Structures are given as C-alpha cells and as structure tokens.
Amino acid sequence: MIVYGRNPVREAIRGPREVSAVWATEHAAREPWLAGVPVRSASPVELERLAGSPDHQGVCAEVSEYAYSDADELLEPEDAVVAALDQVQDPRNLGAICRVAECAGASGVVIGERRAAQVTPAVCRASAGAVEHLRVARVRNLADWLATAKRSDAWVYGAAVAPEAVRYDAPDYSGRVVIVFGAEGRGLRPRVASTCDQLVSIPLRGRIESLNVSAAAAVLMYEILHSSRRVDKGT
Amino acid sequence: MIVYGRNPVREAIRGPREVSAVWATEHAAREPWLAGVPVRSASPVELERLAGSPDHQGVCAEVSEYAYSDADELLEPEDAVVAALDQVQDPRNLGAICRVAECAGASGVVIGERRAAQVTPAVCRASAGAVEHLRVARVRNLADWLATAKRSDAWVYGAAVAPEAVRYDAPDYSGRVVIVFGAEGRGLRPRVASTCDQLVSIPLRGRIESLNVSAAAAVLMYEILHSSRRVDKGT
Numbered sequence: 001m002i003v004y005g006r007n008p009v010r011e012a013i014r015g016p017r018e019v020s021a022v023w024a025t026e027h028a029a030r031e032p033w034l035a036g037v038p039v040r041s042a043s044p045v046e047l048e049r050l051a052g053s054p055d056h057q058g059v060c061a062e063v064s065e066y067a068y069s070d071a072d073e074l075l076e077p078e079d080a081v082v083a084a085l086d087q088v089q090d091p092r093n094l095g096a097i098c099r100v101a102e103c104a105g106a107s108g109v110v111i112g113e114r115r116a117a118q119v120t121p122a123v124c125r126a127s128a129g130a131v132e133h134l135r136v137a138r139v140r141n142l143a144d145w146l147a148t149a150k151r152s153d154a155w156v157y158g159a160a161v162a163p164e165a166v167r168y169d170a171p172d173y174s175g176r177v178v179i180v181f182g183a184e185g186r187g188l189r190p191r192v193a194s195t196c197d198q199l200v201s202i203p204l205r206g207r208i209e210s211l212n213v214s215a216a217a218a219v220l221m222y223e224i225l226h227s228s229r230r231v232d233k234g235t
Numbered sequence: 236m237i238v239y240g241r242n243p244v245r246e247a248i249r250g251p252r253e254v255s256a257v258w259a260t261e262h263a264a265r266e267p268w269l270a271g272v273p274v275r276s277a278s279p280v281e282l283e284r285l286a287g288s289p290d291h292q293g294v295c296a297e298v299s300e301y302a303y304s305d306a307d308e309l310l311e312p313e314d315a316v317v318a319a320l321d322q323v324q325d326p327r328n329l330g331a332i333c334r335v336a337e338c339a340g341a342s343g344v345v346i347g348e349r350r351a352a353q354v355t356p357a358v359c360r361a362s363a364g365a366v367e368h369l370r371v372a373r374v375r376n377l378a379d380w381l382a383t384a385k386r387s388d389a390w391v392y393g394a395a396v397a398p399e400a401v402r403y404d405a406p407d408y409s410g411r412v413v414i415v416f417g418a419e420g421r422g423l424r425p426r427v428a429s430t431c432d433q434l435v436s437i438p439l440r441g442r443i444e445s446l447n448v449s450a451a452a453a454v455l456m457y458e459i460l461h462s463s464r465r466v467d468k469g470t
Contacts (some may be wrong), residue, residue, distance in 0.1 A: 134441070
C-alpha cells in the first residue's frame with residue numbers, strides 16, 4: 001500500500017508498519033523527520049502517479065498492508081471506550097473520526113466489512129496518520145458485534161437525533177463504553193439503534209439539521225473520555 | 236455568487252440571501268425542498284461549469300453576495316459566544332467550524348480580511364449551508380479586534396497547546412466569551428496569543444500532535460455553550 005502526505009508518512013515510519021520505500025521531492029526530503037531515512041528522489045508528477053492522488057505534499061511511502069485489530073480485544077480494558085461506525089462511507093469522515101479517537105485516547109474504532117470505508121491511503125491522509133497508532137477492527141455484522149459487546153459488560157450508546165435520546169452529557173459513562181455513530185444523512189440503521197442500551201443526542205440550537213459525524217464524534221468522545229464525571233472515578 | 240450542493244442551496248433558499256436562479260438535474264429537481272421553486276434544467280456538465288466544481292450534487296443557485304456582519308454586534312448579547320479564527324486558510328476547515336458554530340448556538344464567527352478563507356461557495360458547501368444562518372464578520376486586524384472585545388467585557392480564550400494553558404474544561408465560561416482558534420500546523424500567532432486572557436488546551440492522549448481545528452472547535456464550543464456550569468447559571 002502506498003501512503004502519501006507528510007503526516008501519514010511520518011506516522012507510518014513511527015508506527016508498527018513495515019516501510020519498504022519512501023519517495024520525496026528534493027524539497028520535502030529536507031523535512032527533519034526524514035533525517036536518516038533512505039529517500040528516493042521523485043518529481044511531483046511521479047509522486048502523483050505513485051500515490052494515485054495529487055494530495056501527496058511531496059512525499060509518499062510503500063508500507064505493509066494495514067493490520068486490523070480484533071474487535072473483542074478492544075474491549076478488554078475495564079475502562080475501554082470504543083467508537084463503532086455504522087456504514088460510514090466517506091473516507092474523510094472515517095479519517096477524521098480516527099484522528100479524534102486517537103487524540104482523545106479511545107481504545108479503538110470498529111467498522112463494518114461491507115458498505116463502509118476501510119483504512120485506505122485516503123483515510124490515512126484524512127486521519128493525519130492517526131490510524132498508525134490507533135487500533136481499527138472490522139466486524140462482519142455491526143449489530144451482532146454490539147450484542148456481543150453488551151455480553152462483555154460494555155454499555156452501548158448510539159448517537160442519534162431521536163425523541164427517546166437523552167442529552168449527551170447526561171449518562172454516567174464509567175466502565176466499558178461503546179459509542180455508535182451512523183452515516184451522515186442516514187443515521188443509525190434501525191437494528192443497530194435498537195441494539196443500543198441508550199441513545200444520546202447532541203443539542204442543535206441552530207437551523208441546520210445535523211452536525212458532521214466527525215464533529216459529533218469529537219464532542220462525544222471528549223465528553224466520554226474527559227468529562228469530570230469519569231475523571232472523578234479515577235478511570 | 237453561485238452556491239452548489241443540496242444543503243448549501245436549500246439553506247440559501249431558507250436564509251436571507253436573494254436567490255435569483257436555481258439549476259438542477261431532472262433527478263435533483265424532484266427533491267421535496269425544491270417544490271414550488273422555479274428550477275431551470277441543467278445537465279451535470281452544465282452544473283459543473285456553473286459551479287466551477289464537480290461537487291454540485293446536481294443542484295446550484297445564483298445568490299446575492301454574502302452579507303458579512305459587524306464583529307462588534309456579535310458581542311451584544313450578555314451571553315454571546317463568538318469563535319474567532321486566526322488565519323484559518325482551508326475552506327473546508329472554515330466551513331466545518333461554521334457548521335459546528337451554528338449547531339452549537341454560537342453568536343457568530345469572526346475572521347480576518349487577509350490571509351484567511353472567506354465565505355466562498357466552497358465554504359458554503361463545507362458548512363452544509365450553515366453560513367446562511369450564522370453571522371460571520373470580518374475584521375482588519377484580529378489582535379486589535381480582540382483587544383476591543385476585552386474592553387466590551389468579553390473574556391478572550393485562545394485554544395493552544397502551551398505550557399501556560401489550562402485544561403479546556405477548567406474555566407468558568409459565563410458571560411461574553413470569545414474563543415480563538417489558530418491555523419492548523421501553525422497555531423495562534425504570538426500577538427494573538429498574548430492578547431488572550433487565558434489559553435486553554437484540549438488533552439491529547441495519543442501519539443499524534445494535534446486535533447484538526449474543526450474538531451477542536453467542536454469540543455470547545457460544545458463545552459462552552461453546553462457545559463453544565465454555564466447552564467447552571469441560566470445563561
């Protein structure tokens with residue numbers, strides 16, 4: 001797999017993947033984080049061909065395939081917080097959610113195998129390389145996995161605009177938590193929503209109808225991981 | 236100005252701008268929110284030429300120029316919360332911040348006149364049309380305007396990763412608040428940072444170095460506008 005862009009290549013070098021080659025323009029090759037890394041010289045046109053995208057910022061790298069994690073292992077810590085995505089298909093949204101999950105200190109992100117964005121180079125780019133340090137797991141059927149998670153003592157929350165939802169800052173988010181986000185426009189599928197223990201909603205005080213899913217993920221993951229309630233409990 | 240995309244055109248129709256023409260593909264013209272709107276038929280190729288972007292989702296509209304607000308007026312309410320952007324140049328980030336500001340219930344967004352993204356059609360698109368209902372003001376010099384805001388009794392916070400910053404959920408955000416965000420990668424310029432009453436930081440618990448500026452804006456604006464502390468005070 002060819003990853004491209006400054007942050008994605010830098011984090012791939014720092015992370016667990018094998019990096020077999022790095023190409024850069026003369027200018028980009030002088031970045032301090034590339035010191036000591038064998039770099040092959042390439043023109044912007046060659047980089048665009050290698051990366052399959054003009055969005056390479058002068059550098060790309062050949063790396064081993066992305067190693068997905070096991071979804072159940074993400075829930076092992078007693079205070080695990082996992083974001084689960086229900087058919088989020090936009091690579092930019094998946095990348096942005098992974099970046100926020102990594103920054104907030106989530107245990108990982110769970111995605112479906114089908115009708116969902118996977119960890120492609122565009123997602124690496126949109127995540128600013130966060131996927132190199134974050135565990136991402138794939139499951140065959142998200143609702144089935146959520147049911148398993150509940151049996152493992154996780155409390156499953158779904159982000160939704162729904163009459164039965166409580167305000168996002170009302171729950172006591174202690175212990176193992178899974179928070180599920182739906183695709184923009186469509187929200188959670190009914191079976192996924194009905195598997196959740198509790199739906200939570202973020203107040204919308206303006207006239208437009210929804211937050212972007214990655215903005216919602218930022219608000220909720222920081223609420224869950226950094227709310228004083230959780231901190232007070234020493235987790 | 237030609238705005239394009241479903242949400243941007245829909246919100247332009249609902250908002251205060253004059254809409255002088257709407258073009259849509261046959262398929263898009265059947266969207267329920269276009270019922271009763273005179274629509275000219277256009278092919279995807281014609282729409283791309285009109286919009287200057289392939290990202291038109293089958294619909295675009297000619298609208299009057301964007302009407303910027305007066306920055307000082309944004310601070311009139313006693314509980315005003317204003318986001319100020321220090322040289323944010325990426326239209327997608329400006330759009331995403333405007334969307335979050337509109338959803339969270341901010342009084343408006345202040346941007347600089349120079350070296351900063353303005354409210355272009357790409358920003359309308361990235362904001363999902365939120366700019367039609369949100370007040371956006373331009374100022375000649377951001378640090379000067381922040382100094383004025385302080386004289387108007389606003390407390391000015393700057394989002395920054397800095398040793399002197401306090402945790403984002405520590406301040407009592409009552410009263411008039413301005414929260415300043417810097418450009419991704421560069422952060423706040425020194426004179427802007429030194430004009431702030433207080434720097435606040437969002438904890439980063441992973442290995443990557445920063446949140447996207449729109450994710451930081453989501454976390455901070457919801458903390459400021461919806462934290463129980465502010466609600467407790469009845470503002």
